[in-house]
Amino acid sequence: MTRRAIELLLLVALGAVWGWAEDSPGFTLGGCLLGALTWSVLDGLRARRVLRWLNKAEAARAPNLGGAWGELVERCRKLIKKLEKKAQSSDARLEDFLAAIQASPNGVVLLDSSGRIEWSNLTAANHLGFDPQRDLGQYVRNLVRNPAFTAYLAGGDFGHEIQIDGPGPRPSQPTKISLQVHPYGKKRKLMISRDVTAVQLAEAMRRDFVANVSHEIRTPLTVLSGFVETMQSIPLEEADRTRYLDLMSQQAHRMQTLVSDLLTLSRLEGSPSPGPGEWIDSGELLAHVVQEARGLTQAISATPHLIEPASGPDLWVSGAKTELLSAMSNLLSNAVRYTPGGGTIRPGWRMREEGGVEFFVSDSGPGIAAEHLPRLTERFYRVDRSRSRETGGTGLGLAIVKHVAQRHGGHIEVQSTVGAGSTFAIALPPSRVRQRFSG
Numbered sequence: 350m351t352r353r354a355i356e357l358l359l360l361v362a363l364g365a366v367w368g369w370a371e372d373s374p375g376f377t378l379g380g381c382l383l384g385a386l387t388w389s390v391l392d393g394l395r396a397r398r399v400l401r402w403l404n405k406a407e408a409a410r411a412p413n414l415g416g417a418w419g420e421l422v423e424r425c426r427k428l429i430k431k432l433e434k435k436a437q438s439s440d441a442r443l444e445d446f447l448a449a450i451q452a453s454p455n456g457v458v459l460l461d462s463s464g465r466i467e468w469s470n471l472t473a474a475n476h477l478g479f480d481p482q483r484d485l486g487q488y489v490r491n492l493v494r495n496p497a498f499t500a501y502l503a504g505g506d507f508g509h510e511i512q513i514d515g516p517g518p519r520p521s522q523p524t525k526i527s528l529q530v531h532p533y534g535k536k537r538k539l540m541i542s543r544d545v546t547a548v549q550l551a552e553a554m555r556r557d558f559v560a561n562v563s564h565e566i567r568t569p570l571t572v573l574s575g576f577v578e579t580m581q582s583i584p585l586e587e588a589d590r591t592r593y594l595d596l597m598s599q600q601a602h603r604m605q606t607l608v609s610d611l612l613t614l615s616r617l618e619g620s621p622s623p624g625p626g627e628w629i630d631s632g633e634l635l636a637h638v639v640q641e642a643r644g645l646t647q648a649i650s651a652t653p654h655l656i657e658p659a660s661g662p663d664l665w666v667s668g669a670k671t672e673l674l675s676a677m678s679n680l681l682s683n684a685v686r687y688t689p690g691g692g693t694i695r696p697g698w699r700m701r702e703e704g705g706v707e708f709f710v711s712d713s714g715p716g717i718a719a720e721h722l723p724r725l726t727e728r729f730y731r732v733d734r735s736r737s738r739e740t741g742g743t744g745l746g747l748a749i750v751k752h753v754a755q756r757h758g759g760h761i762e763v764q765s766t767v768g769a770g771s772t773f774a775i776a777l778p779p780s781r782v783r784q785r786f787s788g
């Protein structure tokens with residue numbers, strides 16, 4: 350303030366001195382006025398600089414002024430700097446929030462009061478098939494063209510979620526998504542989308558599984574209860590009684606096998622994979638399952654099969670012995686059950702070209718058409734349904750084999766030609782094998 354007053358006085362005095370030098374009182378007064386005018390022009394220019402700078406409000410470009418204007422500029426500069434810092438940290442926090450929402454496995458869409466997209470993460474854009482940049486500001490109902498969704502949005506009852514078909518057709522896009530709207534603020538909405546394809550699939554598989562198990566159990570139960578009723582209501586000859594009891598025992602056995610296979614499968618699915626476990630002599634495993642298969646062919650075939658184990662490398666394999674035995678004997682028992690009596694079955698171990706080892710079973714049976722091969726390891730999938738039933742199959746054998754192989758880091762392989770027999774193999778990785786003489 351003082352500086353401005355001094356400047357004013359100085360300029361007025363200068364004007365007065367100039368007027369006085371002209372030796373006229375009129376010029377002295379005029380000089381004073383001219384000095385005052387010059388001061389106000391200069392002051393106005395400074396004010397303009399300050400105002401221009403305030404319009405842009407960038408702390409770094411503050412004009413360099415002295416006196417009262419300089420102090421005003423400095424105070425404003427400090428204030429602007431403070432605000433700039435605050436804005437920067439708010440921006441950084443917003444970026445963090447948005448990055449966190451981007452990383453969410455759920456889709457997030459922010460809608461304004463009239464249902465236009467204000468922001469969406471990439472997941473939501475993928476779920477709903479829109480472009481997170483280009484479609485900003487679009488009405489969501491125009492982009493998600495689904496009658497159930499339109500009704501949900503218009504209904505205003507957001508207490509529950511809805512499920513709609515995904516946008517397809519890219520494989521990365523979900524086929525089923527769940528949507529729920531959460532109102533917030535002034536008529537704004539937060540919409541969450543979730544990919545429920547896997548949940549739906551699991552639910553469908555669970556329903557199929559329960560239906561299959563019920564069906565498998567119902568048949569022997571119906572037969573059993575039928576015989577029980579007959580035996581309760583009609584006095585039977587000894588021979589009929591014995592025959593009925595035999596049939597009843599067969600059905601009870603069938604249910605037992607089914608329950609036992611189901612338990613095996615659920616144990617395999619529910620327990621951690623076996624570690625290196627014990628090292629087992631591959632020849633001993635082979636001898637065990639061959640003996641079992643010879644017993645089976647004697648029991649079920651009028652003309653027993655020729656079971657000829659192939660000679661192979663002398664190996665130790667590592668894993669869970671009971672699981673390996675169960676998988677191997679499932680393959681051998683299938684070969685016996687599906688190959689007509691008198692046929693040849695060759696089980697054995699052999700090294701694999703790409704490393705590792707495999708247990709294989711070749712048979713001279715009917716073979717399997719190519720279209721069935723990919724589905725053979727599905728639970729309850731059967732090619733020859735009647736042969737499976739006749740021979741006590743549960744439809745779970747190959748599912749068990751697949752699980753055992755996978756738990757040991759391996760896989761199951763099938764080669765088959767209709768009319769020329771089949772070869773099933775359990776391939777094990779090199780880490781599960783070592784030559785017998787080395788250990």
Ligand code: ADP
Nearest residue numbers: 683684687731732733737742743744745746747
């Ligand atoms: P199942 O208890 O019915 O034998 P699996 O899961 O063991 O069930 O086998 C699935 C189906 O694969 C069988 O129903 C059968 O039709 C077919 N299959 C399995 N092994 C053979 C084989 N060696 N030769 C011909 N078909 C086979």
